[in-house]
Amino acid sequence: MSAEPVLTVRDLRLWYGTPRGSVRAVDGVSLEIGAGQTLGLVGESGSGKSTLGRGILGLLPEGAKSDGEVLYKGRNLVGASHRELRRLRGPELGLIFQEPMTRLDPLMRIEDQFRETLEQHESKLTDAEIRRRSLDTLGRMGIPPTRFRQYPHEFSGGMRQRIMIALALVLRPSLLVADEPTTALDVIVEAQILRILADLKENFGTALLLITHNLGIVAEACDHVAVMYAGQIVEEGPARDVFAEPKHPYTRELLRSTISLDTRELHSIPGAPPNLITPPTGCHFHPRCPDIMRVCPAKDPIETRHDGDRRVLCWLHGPESEIPPGGGEPIERERIAVAEEA
Numbered sequence: 241m242s243a244e245p246v247l248t249v250r251d252l253r254l255w256y257g258t259p260r261g262s263v264r265a266v267d268g269v270s271l272e273i274g275a276g277q278t279l280g281l282v283g284e285s286g287s288g289k290s291t292l293g294r295g296i297l298g299l300l301p302e303g304a305k306s307d308g309e310v311l312y313k314g315r316n317l318v319g320a321s322h323r324e325l326r327r328l329r330g331p332e333l334g335l336i337f338q339e340p341m342t343r344l345d346p347l348m349r350i351e352d353q354f355r356e357t358l359e360q361h362e363s364k365l366t367d368a369e370i371r372r373r374s375l376d377t378l379g380r381m382g383i384p385p386t387r388f389r390q391y392p393h394e395f396s397g398g399m400r401q402r403i404m405i406a407l408a409l410v411l412r413p414s415l416l417v418a419d420e421p422t423t424a425l426d427v428i429v430e431a432q433i434l435r436i437l438a439d440l441k442e443n444f445g446t447a448l449l450l451i452t453h454n455l456g457i458v459a460e461a462c463d464h465v466a467v468m469y470a471g472q473i474v475e476e477g478p479a480r481d482v483f484a485e486p487k488h489p490y491t492r493e494l495l496r497s498t499i500s501l502d503t504r505e506l507h508s509i510p511g512a513p514p515n516l517i518t519p520p521t522g523c524h525f526h527p528r529c530p531d532i533m534r535v536c537p538a539k540d541p542i543e544t545r546h547d548g549d550r551r552v553l554c555w556l557h558g559p560e561s562e563i564p565p566g567g568g569e570p571i572e573r574e575r576i577a578v579a580e581e582a
């Protein structure tokens with residue numbers, strides 16, 4: 241990652257109360273994104289990806305608690321006031337939602353939605369500048385100027401999604417969180433949106449966190465990938481290296497379950513993601529892991545670094561010593577059957 245990351249997340253924890261107990265949705269996550277870089281965040285539904293994306297932007301549900309650091313250009317956003325977060329959102333921090341209609345006002349023309357967004361954050365722009373900038377951003381998304389005065393319902397789902405991306409980009413944010421931006425869209429629109437996101441790096445130097453369950457999208461659009469399971473990053477590194485040689489059994493299983501033109505047999509990961517109120521002890525993946533060892537349910541794995549810029553949270557990859565750092569019981573690496581612990 242670059243020397244001066246736009247975003248640095250350190251040991252971030254996010255949790256919220258429910259009648260059945262506290263949900264640890266994000267459990268000690270650290271990551272970095274530099275200017276012009278794209279980090280893909282992948283994992284099954286319920287892994288905590290969306291909560292992490294929203295937590296970074298301070299958009300957590302009422303009552304949610306957070307701990308750790310979210311440094312945006314060096315400023316810690318954890319504990320920042322609502323006022324400051326509102327000021328940063330838009331011109332500095334952008335969010336693309338999965339559902340365009342949650343962001344677009346159905347009663348306002350597209351032109352007025354752009355005007356309102358720009359006037360709110362850049363009050364010195366003239367009418368002509370607002371119009372020029374809006375049309376230029378929409379043009380990049382393939383929306384012609386002739387559609388500028390139309391209402392959201394007059395557009396297809398794919399066009400609405402592109403309009404929403406344009407609304408997030410018109411303020412030229414330094415950091416953009418895109419949460420499943422292509423889900424439910426056809427492959428042609430998906431390809432267009434991926435091209436747009438790739439252009440962002442060159443044209444605006446935006447740091448992009450791309451949340452998706454689609455590994456094909458990550459392979460195409462991302463420099464780095466972080467794999468999330470049960471609120472933790474279990475593997476992170478350059479996308480091409482992680483895909484070529486996954487180190488964590490969960491990453492390997494996720495890749496095996498991805499359908500491609502070469503797929504001969506469908507594979508699915510046995511079991512289901514855990515409940516985050518009472519996650520499994522030790523390594524949270526142990527009830528589903530084909531490589532489970534005696535140590536896995538007994539002790540939390542220790543993150544290890546490999547090849548300079550890769551990290552893995554798994555007992556298979558270290559530490560070298562049989563006694564964990566700080567002492568304690570030896571690490572028992574004897575393999576056991578999944579059924580024994582599941």
Ligand code: SF4
Nearest residue numbers: 523526529536554555
């Ligand atoms: Fe599997 Fe153990 Fe690694 Fe967890 S720590 S992924 S259970 S081998």
